[in-house]
Amino acid sequence: MDVNGAVxxxxxPVGEAFARNFATLGERGAAVxxxxxxxxxxxxxxxxxxxDGTDPWQRGTAQVVRSATKGVAAAVLLLLHQRGQLDLxxxxxxxxxxxxxxxxxxxxxxxxLNHRAGLPVLDRPLTPQEALDPVRGPEAVxxxxxxxxxxxxxxxxxxxxxxxxxxxxxxxTGQSAGEWIAAEIAGPLGADFWLGLPAAEESAGRxxxxxxxxxxxxPAGAVLRARPKRSVTAAYTDPDSLTRRAFAAITPFPEQNxxxxxxxxxPATNGIATADGLARIYAALIGEVDGVRLFDEATAKxxxAEESAGxxxxLVVNTRFGLGFMLHGSASPFLSPDSFGHPGxxxxxxxxxxxxxxxxxxxxxxxxxxxxxxPRAQALVRAVRESLTKGA
Numbered sequence: 001m002d003v004n005g006a007v008x009x010x011x012x013p014v015g016e017a018f019a020r021n022f023a024t025l026g027e028r029g030a031a032v033x034x035x036x037x038x039x040x041x042x043x044x045x046x047x048x049x050x051x052d053g054t055d056p057w058q059r060g061t062a063q064v065v066r067s068a069t070k071g072v073a074a075a076v077l078l079l080l081h082q083r084g085q086l087d088l089x090x091x092x093x094x095x096x097x098x099x100x101x102x103x104x105x106x107x108x109x110x111x112x113l114n115h116r117a118g119l120p121v122l123d124r125p126l127t128p129q130e131a132l133d134p135v136r137g138p139e140a141v142x143x144x145x146x147x148x149x150x151x152x153x154x155x156x157x158x159x160x161x162x163x164x165x166x167x168x169x170x171x172x173t174g175q176s177a178g179e180w181i182a183a184e185i186a187g188p189l190g191a192d193f194w195l196g197l198p199a200a201e202e203s204a205g206r207x208x209x210x211x212x213x214x215x216x217x218x219p220a221g222a223v224l225r226a227r228p229k230r231s232v233t234a235a236y237t238d239p240d241s242l243t244r245r246a247f248a249a250i251t252p253f254p255e256q257n258x259x260x261x262x263x264x265x266x267p268a269t270n271g272i273a274t275a276d277g278l279a280r281i282y283a284a285l286i287g288e289v290d291g292v293r294l295f296d297e298a299t300a301k302x303x304x305a306e307e308s309a310g311x312x313x314x315l316v317v318n319t320r321f322g323l324g325f326m327l328h329g330s331a332s333p334f335l336s337p338d339s340f341g342h343p344g345x346x347x348x349x350x351x352x353x354x355x356x357x358x359x360x361x362x363x364x365x366x367x368x369x370x371x372x373x374x375p376r377a378q379a380l381v382r383a384v385r386e387s388l389t390k391g392a
Contacts, residue, residue, distance in 0.1 A: 074324020
């Protein structure tokens with residue numbers, strides 16, 4: 001496998017790990033980018049961007065990144081807070097009155113971000129057509145009763161997170177989260193990240209811009225009930241579990257290689273990015289990149305402060321969350337305890353590590369069943385750690 005791109009001196013282990021992913025872990029097409037203190041030190045890509053394996057991955061090939069979208073979407077609410085436009089501890093209903101229904105009057109914006117809102121499931125799953133409608137998803141969540149007392153526990157809001165976040169942004173700014181990201185994050189940074197792929201990028205993309213996901217959608221997922229020693233496998237296969245129901249809030253899941261899906265904006269799951277675009281955004285959350293910085297020091301600390309930890313009622317393992325970002329832990333290891341970011345189901349990963357100044361982005365079209373700790377991404381993270389240990 002020919003690996004294209006470059007690594008800075010001292011980061012050679014990342015290049016070696018990237019090549020091994022193709023040789024030993026079945027990688028098909030992927031890219032990885034790493035910034036340190038705002039400067040790009042790793043920029044690699046290899047493999048094929050299409051399912052048939054005939055169209056080579058190129059510099060600038062972008063990919064659906066699934067839940068890695070959540071971290072960039074969370075940055076929107078934190079930036080609105082930083083600018084004084086949003087109170088994290090205000091009830092969601094102050095911004096979105098219809099949300100107050102069915103016992104949700106006291107659910108706060110903070111609880112949406114830290115996965116403690118109690119709203120990971122819908123009693124009636126949405127069809128793909130309904131899910132891609134920017135109105136129907138928020139309406140469904142507004143009409144939903146919590147699955148547990150809000151604030152009393154945490155559980156991953158796999159899909160509903162995006163509809164709640166998008167509607168809060170709309171009520172405050174008049175823009176969708178995707179429009180706000182384009183204007184206030186991706187645009188100023190020159191970062192290749194889209195939540196709602198523009199038609200011009202889609203038409204260019206079919207010839208070589210956006211890679212097609214290879215591999216079937218894994219079975220939908222659910223929350224652990226109060227039974228002792230319930231296994232992760234049982235939670236994902238039980239149609240009545242919160243785990244299964246959370247991941248099945250859209251049933252069936254839309255075809256991810258179709259233009260209609262790419263053009264829609266689901267802040268929980270369908271961002272499209274290059275590895276460089278993902279890493280570049282995270283670099284700007286912890287420092288300056290070509291004159292642009294997104295988070296001030298106070299907001300960067302807020303992003304990585306622990307909000308939820310312990311047994312996750314949806315993922316059925318111990319997880320840690322800050323405000324919209326996953327934190328370093330056993331379920332999703334990043335670079336250090338100071339790291340914050342978000343993986344995407346199937347493999348993608350973006351995170352920042354303020355302690356080392358590292359920002360990391362990895363995208364792949366070789367879809368796997370992993371939710372939080374894909375072995376390919378983890379091999380690259382270990383290689384970054386090795387590089388730093390050796391003095392890079």
